[in-house]
Amino acid sequence: MSAYVDFFIRNKDEFIPIADYSRNSMIYSIVNDDVPYEKIRAIATQDISRFINIAAEKIRDYEQRIRKEKECIKLIATFNNDIEEKLEVIAQREESIEEYTQSIEECTYAKNFFSFLTELIEARRWEENRSININEYIYAGIEIERPTAEDICEVKE
16 A cells, blocks of 8 residues: 655645655655654745755765766776676666666656745745745645644644
């Protein structure tokens, strides 16, 4: 059974769903330790900035791994092994590069999603006669499809 992290926009005491992501997504992985199970909590701009930074750091890590794999491929070509052994090891390294490239794409998608959440908040920040607290505008929780105000929990410190 797969778990999902759900994101909502708050309109008074109504929570409007905007996205959900399964446990095997990068977004779930990034927010998992910050959002409650079967409850919701406000996601403030500083949370979103941290999520973006986590995604960016993961991208840098995967890019570094790709560089190392490419260096290894160049080095393998200089070995005195027979061609079949070389090709097998090179194929394994290229498969790793493909996996890292896919992870970079997932991290980039996560960064873009979190940036979108920031834009949603920023659009409300400058409204005239703003009646909302921008740090209580976006909410998230794991495995909670129809939250109510009673499902709000405080931020973990």
